[in-house]
Amino acid sequence: MSNVLLNISKLSIDGIVNESRSRIVNEVSLNLKKGEVLGLIGESGAGKSTLGLAAMGYTRDGCEIVEGSIEFDGVDLVNCSDNERRDLMGSRIAYVAQSAAASFNPSHRIINQYTEAPIFHGKSSRRDAEADAIQLYNRLRLPQPDLIGFRYPHQVSGGQLQRAMTAMAMSCRPDLIIFDEPTTALDVTTQIEVLSSIRDIVEQFATAAIYITHDLAVVAQMADRIKVLLRGNEVEENTTRQMLKAPRESYTKSLWAVRSFQRKQKSLAKAEATPVISVQNVTAAYGKNEPVVRNVSFDIHAGRTVAVVGESGSGKSTAARCITGLLPPLSGSISFNGTPLPPDYRNRSNDQLRQIQMIYQMADTALNPRRKIGEIIGRPVEFYRGLTGQAKRRRVEELLAQIELEPGEFIDRYPSEVSGGQKQRIGIARALAAEPKFVICDEVTSALDQLVAEGILRLLTDLQDKMHLSFMLITHDLSTVRAIADEVVVMKDGAVVEAGPKDDMFTPPHHAYTDLLLSSVPEMDPDWLDNLLTARGFDNIGDAAIEKMNES
Amino acid sequence: MNLTFSFAIFLVTFFVLLIMRRFAGVAAHNLTLLQHFSKTSLINLIVYAGVFIALVYYIVFLFIGGATFYKWAVQGIIGLGLCGFLFRLLGKNIGTKKTKQAFAKMPVTAALGILLIFLYATVAIFADFLAPYGQAEIFPKANLIPGGNPDFGGDPAHILGTDQIGRDLLSRLIYGAQNTVGIAFVTTCLAFLIGIFFGFLSASLGGWFDQIISRIVDIIMSIPQLIFALLLMTLVTAWVGSERWLITMYMILIIAFLDSTRVFRLSRAVGMNIVVMDFFEAAKLRGENLSYLVFHEIMPNAVAPLLAEFGLRFCFVFLTISSLSFLGIGIQPPLADWGTMVRDLSQFINFAAFSPLTASLPLMAAGAIALLTVAVNFVVDWVLQMTSGLKD
Numbered sequence: 003m004s005n006v007l008l009n010i011s012k013l014s015i016d017g018i019v020n021e022s023r024s025r026i027v028n029e030v031s032l033n034l035k036k037g038e039v040l041g042l043i044g045e046s047g048a049g050k051s052t053l054g055l056a057a058m059g060y061t062r063d064g065c066e067i068v069e070g071s072i073e074f075d076g077v078d079l080v081n082c083s084d085n086e087r088r089d090l091m092g093s094r095i096a097y098v099a100q101s102a103a104a105s106f107n108p109s110h111r112i113i114n115q116y117t118e119a120p121i122f123h124g125k126s127s128r129r130d131a132e133a134d135a136i137q138l139y140n141r142l143r144l145p146q147p148d149l150i151g152f153r154y155p156h157q158v159s160g161g162q163l164q165r166a167m168t169a170m171a172m173s174c175r176p177d178l179i180i181f182d183e184p185t186t187a188l189d190v191t192t193q194i195e196v197l198s199s200i201r202d203i204v205e206q207f208a209t210a211a212i213y214i215t216h217d218l219a220v221v222a223q224m225a226d227r228i229k230v231l232l233r234g235n236e237v238e239e240n241t242t243r244q245m246l247k248a249p250r251e252s253y254t255k256s257l258w259a260v261r262s263f264q265r266k267q268k269s270l271a272k273a274e275a276t277p278v279i280s281v282q283n284v285t286a287a288y289g290k291n292e293p294v295v296r297n298v299s300f301d302i303h304a305g306r307t308v309a310v311v312g313e314s315g316s317g318k319s320t321a322a323r324c325i326t327g328l329l330p331p332l333s334g335s336i337s338f339n340g341t342p343l344p345p346d347y348r349n350r351s352n353d354q355l356r357q358i359q360m361i362y363q364m365a366d367t368a369l370n371p372r373r374k375i376g377e378i379i380g381r382p383v384e385f386y387r388g389l390t391g392q393a394k395r396r397r398v399e400e401l402l403a404q405i406e407l408e409p410g411e412f413i414d415r416y417p418s419e420v421s422g423g424q425k426q427r428i429g430i431a432r433a434l435a436a437e438p439k440f441v442i443c444d445e446v447t448s449a450l451d452q453l454v455a456e457g458i459l460r461l462l463t464d465l466q467d468k469m470h471l472s473f474m475l476i477t478h479d480l481s482t483v484r485a486i487a488d489e490v491v492v493m494k495d496g497a498v499v500e501a502g503p504k505d506d507m508f509t510p511p512h513h514a515y516t517d518l519l520l521s522s523v524p525e526m527d528p529d530w531l532d533n534l535l536t537a538r539g540f541d542n543i544g545d546a547a548i549e550k551m552n553e554s
Numbered sequence: 555m556n557l558t559f560s561f562a563i564f565l566v567t568f569f570v571l572l573i574m575r576r577f578a579g580v581a582a583h584n585l586t587l588l589q590h591f592s593k594t595s596l597i598n599l600i601v602y603a604g605v606f607i608a609l610v611y612y613i614v615f616l617f618i619g620g621a622t623f624y625k626w627a628v629q630g631i632i633g634l635g636l637c638g639f640l641f642r643l644l645g646k647n648i649g650t651k652k653t654k655q656a657f658a659k660m661p662v663t664a665a666l667g668i669l670l671i672f673l674y675a676t677v678a679i680f681a682d683f684l685a686p687y688g689q690a691e692i693f694p695k696a697n698l699i700p701g702g703n704p705d706f707g708g709d710p711a712h713i714l715g716t717d718q719i720g721r722d723l724l725s726r727l728i729y730g731a732q733n734t735v736g737i738a739f740v741t742t743c744l745a746f747l748i749g750i751f752f753g754f755l756s757a758s759l760g761g762w763f764d765q766i767i768s769r770i771v772d773i774i775m776s777i778p779q780l781i782f783a784l785l786l787m788t789l790v791t792a793w794v795g796s797e798r799w800l801i802t803m804y805m806i807l808i809i810a811f812l813d814s815t816r817v818f819r820l821s822r823a824v825g826m827n828i829v830v831m832d833f834f835e836a837a838k839l840r841g842e843n844l845s846y847l848v849f850h851e852i853m854p855n856a857v858a859p860l861l862a863e864f865g866l867r868f869c870f871v872f873l874t875i876s877s878l879s880f881l882g883i884g885i886q887p888p889l890a891d892w893g894t895m896v897r898d899l900s901q902f903i904n905f906a907a908f909s910p911l912t913a914s915l916p917l918m919a920a921g922a923i924a925l926l927t928v929a930v931n932f933v934v935d936w937v938l939q940m941t942s943g944l945k946d
Binding site for chain 1: 831832833835836837838839840841842850851854855857
């Protein structure tokens with residue numbers, strides 16, 4: 003008997019929307035040996051999740067396997083009955099979803115969800131399963147392993163929940179686990195503890211795994227082999243090291259190249275120059291709660307990009323809300339070109355409002371879905387400059403040309419009729435339409451694929467050079483910072499930890515937290531995680547490291 | 555034909571269907587219908603078995619006689635289904651490209667709903683031309699049986715018979731469409747104007763304004779609606795004195811006021827979901843005033859759920875008016891109204907066992923109410939399905 007565990011050959015899957023078919027996966031073949039980890043990478047819409055689910059013999063509603071075969075350890079998963087498939091799922095094949103927070107049932111304790119599969123499949127009694135769970139929690143280095151399972155999902159942090167989910171997938175000691183972007187929603191410092199736990203446990207039990215992600219650096223740490231997908235087609239497949247060293251296809255090369263975009267840092271603004279935006283000792287809170295931002299100060303000069311970096315909950319978006327006036331600060335002041343701004347946006351003049359514009363993270367919710375693109379961009383033109391009719395239309399066309407979209411093609415479309423990257427460009431055009439001096443970019447690229455994100459970053463830098471704009475770039479992605487920022491402000495728990503020019507920021511010595519952030523960003527080196535773990539030890543990553551730092 | 559017997563046929567049919575389903579699964583791949591049948595759920599199989607039995611009974615009753623109302627119901631359902639099907643067929647082949655496409659995707663129920671609403675609207679608008687007599691006209695022959703056959707106590711001049719004081723029932727049904735449906739429509743529109751206005755205002759202003767309005771609405775909603783309406787109607791009946799027509803005006807206002815609380819809840823909830831979106835924040839930060847925010851940012855995104863609610867609310871308003879009329883304080887005589895007609899003729903239902911035609915007197919108005927309610931709900935379901943499909 004060969005040691006091939008999963009064999010998918012020439013699999014095609016169609017998606018059916020409103021009676022029209024479209025190919026999601028096109029004649030992709032894949033095989034996986036026992037204990038091997040295969041990385042699937044590609045942009046959104048590449049069909050990697052669909053392929054991953056198909057490895058369990060499962061298709062989402064509206065998807066249909068058209069041809070090809072899926073064979074798991076001698077069982078034909080395409081033609082087998084539901085009962086046979088049910089016997090395999092959970093016990094021999096398991097699945098770890100992207101968002102553990104959304105995948106756990108919020109009204110059951112974590113350990114009860116762990117024991118569900120072993121009991122259902124008759125593998126062990128409840129008591130044995132619980133004991134086993136505690137052992138696995140221990141292995142995954144969850145804090146208080148004998149107690150954590152008895153909490154509800156909302157009482158546990160995101161990274162811990164993702165590890166609990168991995169433990170759950172392990173509960174029947176399956177032969178194959180499918181990880182669907184398990185760390186995408188996590189911060190970098192948390193991501194690394196999840197990655198190291200997953201890798202450790204997969205090695206320990208010699209489990210085969212399919213690891214789906216769009217992040218090359220992550221997949222480089224996890225997978226033995228990598229398969230690249232593009233719009234449902236296989237681009238190439240190779241061992242991880244070979245793939246990283248010498249990608250064959252041009253598409254793969256372009257994926258690799260994205261991370262190399264970097265703009266030279268501009269010279270620092272003169273000390274005596276008036277900053278465009280000056281935030282002085284701002285403290286802000288939601289309602290009567292603890293302040294989320296404490297005593298924060300920073301300056302943003304004309305034509306410069308200041309990146310505000312920090313993990314979720316560090317108060318970077320709250321600082322932006324203070325600048326826009328949506329959240330009047332408890333104390334401190336914000337001035338624009340030297341004149342203080344009223345704290346509440348309702349008290350600001352239209353001209354003051356015009357000067358500060360915002361580009362949002364989710365382009366989907368940032369554009370009114372029931373208005374045409376021409377109206378969305380045209381409104382600020384009309385509102386601030388009083389242009390109507392033909393003059394307004396000409397200005398909108400001009401703006402569309404500036405964001406590199408064909409005006410005639412887009413002006414009469416609705417936001418739902420354009421792609422994610424184009425939506426984000428329209429968000430930029432709406433901000434530009436007000437002719438601002440200062441633009442806040444709130445995680446503008448985090449919801450986009452790498453190639454598209456790179457296009458947006460290039461556009462932003464071009465626009466900055468042409469119009470002498472100042473940007474406040476809110477992000478948790480350090481590669482974005484490296485690409486376009488001039489100055490960096492690092493925030494943690496609502497306070498500024500470190501601030502300075504970008505080049506200083508990326509060269510040691512750092513503040514301990516900056517150091518932790520920087521070292522947690524995965525690199526395109528397959529040995530990176532190993533090296534890091536040997537250098538810092540298992541107990542000095544993620545939450546544990548932050549705690550240690552806070553103590554010292 | 556006792557219950558055990560029908561239960562036995564049900565079980566037999568069900569098992570036959572089960573076995574058929576099992577074998578449909580192994581049928582050739584090119585037989586799509588059979589393939590499709592093999593994936594039918596158990597619940598659907600039970601429904602199929604039930605429908606089968608209903609048809610079997612219908613055929614049995616056709617031969618042995620009896621169970622008149624049951625036969626009418628089956629004939630009605632089949633007839634209406636056929637009407638819907640034909641109407642959809644018509645729509646698929648006639649009209650502009652867009653309407654053709656819309657009809658092609660429409661389920662039969664929605665087509666039937668649209669057809670019925672269209673018919674009701676036509677009857678209501680052209681009541682003066684369609685009705686053979688006036689709504690208050692009294693004829694010497696009272697209590698004529700429908701059918702127009704003199705042998706059974708009917709009269710060809712009054713095809714649907716006359717009521718207890720000799721008014722032509724066909725005319726009153728037609729005028730009833732005008733009064734009941736028209737008043738219900740006006741009332742619903744008014745309820746929506748009030749409800750949406752305050753709902754959106756609450757959603758976008760928030761704070762104490764929202765608190766005060768919402769608590770007032772909570773208080774009103776905590777009182778049972780029909781009882782509250784009765785109470786208020788009794789009050790206004792005392793005020794209006796001799797001018798009886800004013801009662802109808804007050805009724806419109808009272809029902810609109812009470813129903814606007816439900817509309818308020820919905821539009822506030824829908825508005826709340828839109829207010830937290832980034833595009834709304836962007837508009838606020840642009841310095842837009844309240845009316846722009848409500849009409850250009852909230853309104854276009856709230857149209858679909860509000861439209862669906864309009865359909866449902868219309869049915870409830872319509873039923874409330876009919877109930878009030880049934881209780882004698884709604885639409886005042888001599889205006890024809892379906893609720894009043896049901897009340898006036900209700901005692902004839904007791905004759906169902908001996909003379910089905912007599913018993914059908916109150917059922918005609920009741921059926922008119924029921925059919926419109928069902929039709930509106932068919933269309934609402936369809937609209938809801940379309941809009942939820944858009945979100946995906």
